[in-house]
Amino acid sequence: MKRYNNCFHGIIGQERIVEGLTQAIINNSIFHSYIFSGPKGSQRTRMAYSFARALLSKDKPSYNDYRIDDNNHPDLINIFPQGASIKIKQIREDIIGDILIKPFESNYKIYIIHDAHTMGVPAQNTLLKTLEEAPSYGVIILITDNLSALLPTIISRSQNYKFQPLKEEVIENYLQRHQGLELSKAREISLMANGSIERAIQLSQGEDIRQERQDLLEKLLRIIKDKDIVSVFSTGEYLMEQRDRLEELLDFLMLWFRDISVYKELGDNKWIIHKEDKKLLEEFSYYLSDKQINDIINDISIMKSNRRFNINLQLNIETMLLRIQEE
Template sequence: MSINAIIGHDSVKIQAASSIEKGRFSHAHIIVGEEGIGKSIIAKEIAIKLLDKEKNKQYVDIVEFKLQKDKKSIGIDEIKNIIEETNKKPYEGNKKVILLYSADKMTEAAQNAFLKTIEEPPKGIFIILLCEKLEKILDTIKSRCQIYKLNRLNEEEMLLFLKNRFPDTSEDEIKIVNAFSDGIPGRAERFMEDASLKEIRNNTVNILKGICKNKLEDSLIYEDFLLKYKGEWQEVLTWFLSYIRDILVYKETGNNELIINIDKIDEIKDMAEMFSFNKLNGIINIIKDTRKKLERNVNPVLVFDSMLVKMQEV
C-alpha cells in the first residue's frame, strides 16, 4: 500500500506526499483523529515514503513508541528514551522517523522535556505525534508542528473500504457495519472481528423487546450484561439508538429498504407495532441522559439500573 492507496483523507495524503516529494516535509508533525480513524496507517505510510521505501514492513529507521499497558500516561523517563533515540544516527540511510502514539497522554512535564527536541531535532530525524485530543498537547509543541486532522470517512469512502477489506461480506451486513462504524474504519474492523460487539448488538435488541412487552423482570435480567460491558458503554448506547432509529423509521414509512438492522426486521416490525412514538422519544432522552452521566464517570451500576427502570416506566 502507498499513501495514495489509503481510502479517504485525501487532503492530508496530497499535502504530505507533495511536501515529501519536494523536500519540504518539516521535521515535526501531529496527526490527530478519533480512535480507529487511520492515524497509524497514515503515519506509517508517511514514514515509509520519507525513507524512500516501497514495501510496508518493519524498518529499523522507523521507531515506534507506545503507551505502556500498565501506565496511564507518558512521563519524563519515556521521553528521555525517545530523545536518546533521536540522537542516534539512522542505520540504513540518512533519515529516521520517530512515531509517538498516544502523544496526548504525555504529562505536561514530559511535553516540556520533549519541546527542545521537537523544535530542533538532529538532521534527518522526523518526529510524528499521534493523538486523539489535540487540546491535551501544549501550545508550545503545537506551534512547532505541522498538524494533520483526520476526519471520518464519508459514506462512499466507507463503503469502498468495507468492500475492499471484507470482499466476501453480504450487502446486508455491509449496510449494518457501515451504519455502526459511523465513518471510522477501525470500528468496522472491530465489529467484524470482535465477538463481544455481536453479543452487545444481540442483547440490546433483547432488552428493548423486554421493555416493549412491559416486563421489567425481562429487562433486569440484562443488568449483568450491562455491567460486563460497562467499559463499552458507548457501543451499548450506539446499538440502542440504532434499533430505535429503525423502529421509528418503520413506524413512519413501513419500508424495509430504509432499515439498517435488516437481519432484525421481524423484531423491529413487532416493536414498531407495540412502541408508541412518545415512548420511543422518551427512551431516546433516557439514553442521552445516561450518556451524560457515564461521561461524568457516575457509577455505572447505578446509571444502568436507573436507565432500565426509566425505560420501562416512560
C-alpha cells in the first residue's frame, strides 16, 4: 500500500481518486479504460502518469520512474493531438496496431490519450471497438476537460474519475508550505488560480508577473484620468495580444475591481486582497463610481464566459475599457 502511495506523491486535493486507484491496484481490479475528466490544472495528467507508474513499476520503481518521466518506457504510449485533433489514423496506428503486441517488461501496456475530447466521432468509434476487445493487459486512459464531447458508449465502458478544482484553502496551504509564500500572497494567488495548482505555482514565480500586472493597472489608470481614446484601443490591442493568458489577467482584474468596491464601501484594509497596492486602489476608487465598478465587474464576467466560445472578445474588451473611461 505504501509503495503505491509513493507513486502518487505530490498530488494534492484529489485524495478520493488516489484512494480509488490505489485500491484498484491492490485488489487487482484494473479496468481496460479510464476517463480522467475535469478542468485544466486539476492534476489529471499528473494522476495519469502516477497511475501508470504504479502499474508499470512493479519491482523496479526507481528505474521505471525515470523512464516514465522521460516518456521512454516501452509499455507506456502517449497519444497527443496532431494539430487541432486526434486523428482516426493515430487511433488505428498507435493503439489498434500496437495493443495486440504484449508488454515488453510489465504486466500492463498503457495508452494515455491527451485531450481525448478532440477525437472526432469516427476516431471515437474506432477506439470503442478496441475498448470492447482489449487484451487483459491493455489499459487506456483518456484525459479530457470536456466529458460531454465523448460518446456515451465510451463513457459507459470506462471507469470515470471526475477531478474537481482544488479548494482555495488547499492551494493557499500548499503555497505557504512548499513555495514559502506569506499568508497574504498565498491567499491572493489562491483566489486567482481558479482551482489549479499548476496555475498557482506559475503565478507565484518571480516578479515578472507582478510587474506585468502593475503595467496593466497603469494603462487602465491612464484611461481613467486622461479620458484618452487612443489609450483605450492600445490597451485593448495589448489584451488581445495576451489571448493565451487572458483568463489569468481577467481573474486578476476581477479581484482588483472587487477590492476597489470593498475599499469604497468599507475603507478598511482588512478585507482587501491587494493590500500592498493601497495607494493605487485609492486612485481608482477616487475616479470610479460604484455603478462603473459594478458594470466593469459584470463586463469581466461576460468576457470570461464568452472567451470559452471565442464570442466577440475584442468588442467585449473595448466595451469594458470604454466603461472605465466614462465620466
